[in-house]
Amino acid sequence: MSENFSLSRRGFFGTAAATLAAAQLGLSEAAHADSGIVKTAPLPATPAGTHTRFETIKQVKAGVLDVGYVDVGPADGPVALLLHGWPYDIHAFVDVAPLLVQRGYRVIIPYLRGYGSTRFLSAKTPRNGEQAAIAADMIDLMDALKIQTAVVAGFDWGARTADIMAAIWPDRCRGLVSVSGYLIGSQAAGAKPLPPEAELQWWYQFYFATERGQIGYGKYTHDFARLIWKLASPKWEFDNATFDRSAAALDNPDQVAITIHNYRWRMGLAKGEARFNALEARLAKSPDISIPTITMEGDANGAPHPKPAAYASKFTGRYEHRDITGGIGHNLPQEAPVAFAQAVLDVDKR
Numbered sequence: 001m002s003e004n005f006s007l008s009r010r011g012f013f014g015t016a017a018a019t020l021a022a023a024q025l026g027l028s029e030a031a032h033a034d035s036g037i038v039k040t041a042p043l044p045a046t047p048a049g050t051h052t053r054f055e056t057i058k059q060v061k062a063g064v065l066d067v068g069y070v071d072v073g074p075a076d077g078p079v080a081l082l083l084h085g086w087p088y089d090i091h092a093f094v095d096v097a098p099l100l101v102q103r104g105y106r107v108i109i110p111y112l113r114g115y116g117s118t119r120f121l122s123a124k125t126p127r128n129g130e131q132a133a134i135a136a137d138m139i140d141l142m143d144a145l146k147i148q149t150a151v152v153a154g155f156d157w158g159a160r161t162a163d164i165m166a167a168i169w170p171d172r173c174r175g176l177v178s179v180s181g182y183l184i185g186s187q188a189a190g191a192k193p194l195p196p197e198a199e200l201q202w203w204y205q206f207y208f209a210t211e212r213g214q215i216g217y218g219k220y221t222h223d224f225a226r227l228i229w230k231l232a233s234p235k236w237e238f239d240n241a242t243f244d245r246s247a248a249a250l251d252n253p254d255q256v257a258i259t260i261h262n263y264r265w266r267m268g269l270a271k272g273e274a275r276f277n278a279l280e281a282r283l284a285k286s287p288d289i290s291i292p293t294i295t296m297e298g299d300a301n302g303a304p305h306p307k308p309a310a311y312a313s314k315f316t317g318r319y320e321h322r323d324i325t326g327g328i329g330h331n332l333p334q335e336a337p338v339a340f341a342q343a344v345l346d347v348d349k350r
Helices: 009-019 095-101 131-146 156-170 196-201 203-208 211-219 221-231 238-253 255-266 274-283 310-315 337-347
Strands: 060-061 064-071 081-082 106-110 148-156 171-179 292-300 321-325
Touching: 009 156, 060 131, 064 095, 064 131, 081 095, 081 131, 081 156, 095 106, 095 337, 106 131, 131 156, 148 238, 148 337, 156 171, 156 274, 171 337, 203 211, 203 255, 211 221, 211 255, 221 238, 292 310, 292 337, 310 321, 321 337
Parallel strands: 081 106, 081 148, 148 171, 171 292, 292 321
Antiparallel strands: 060 064, 064 106
8 A cells, every 4th residue: 555645504405405305416427428528538447445545735825824835746737626524534535646647647635724834823813614714725825935826626525616716716717526516505595594404414514503512622622523423424445544644633723712613613613703704795696607617526525415407507607416416425525536536537527
């Protein structure tokens, strides 16, 4: 085994709430054969877990953060910005990065605020987990690294962040790969109740809304993350070493504050920063995404997620949806790295 080498709760469901009692409407890859997405040469088969670590973590001051990030591949190559979710970290892409580097890409993988070696520059900066703040962080990172454009790709919080970047800053995004599709949300949407079955899937959000939940998450952070991993990817047989590598990123001093604020903000139980009000107002209108996009879904995703038919119309440019089979759960890049890397290459094919 080689050793070398980030929405309101309703946003996950969106209009998919109406499909809960309907027939399954998942779209297959073939459903968008005329989408305009041009497939590149297939990547070599690379089993998940082939690589286990990154050699170097760099740091750069960007906006309100000192961001920890991976930077691999040729400095002059096209950039792929890969964004992890909660409660995961940069190792979700440990097998994806080498595949993209082989095709000449420069791959940037940052720790989001509240993870790993990323730190706030000032103790006075609000520990804000709202969707606009995290997306603004990534634009600040691109500016700090003097990256004009990138393919943006992610899952969970990372997919939402990539969606927002593509919708609001399309000139900075050459293409989008988003696991679980369109995840942009708003506090107004989050205030509306879902059917009981859907609400049940958000049990941890209700837990985090309480003081007991905040204290409990702080005390049992790693145990909580392991449980989420198991529930979100019920068929993924990850080992202790794989989990421990990522769980270490949750020891960040701002992890609990960022996570609690993120979920409370979605439900309207916590305020965001005034400087993001205008941006959140734009996001609350569910803006379309016009850049080339591939959305993806694993066939064993145990986390709340909408059906592809619920969000397909939000992508108005070249678009394709891909269902990934084989017991693939929520952490699609780490569980199916070749499929994820292939999507990044294909969406950038021009």
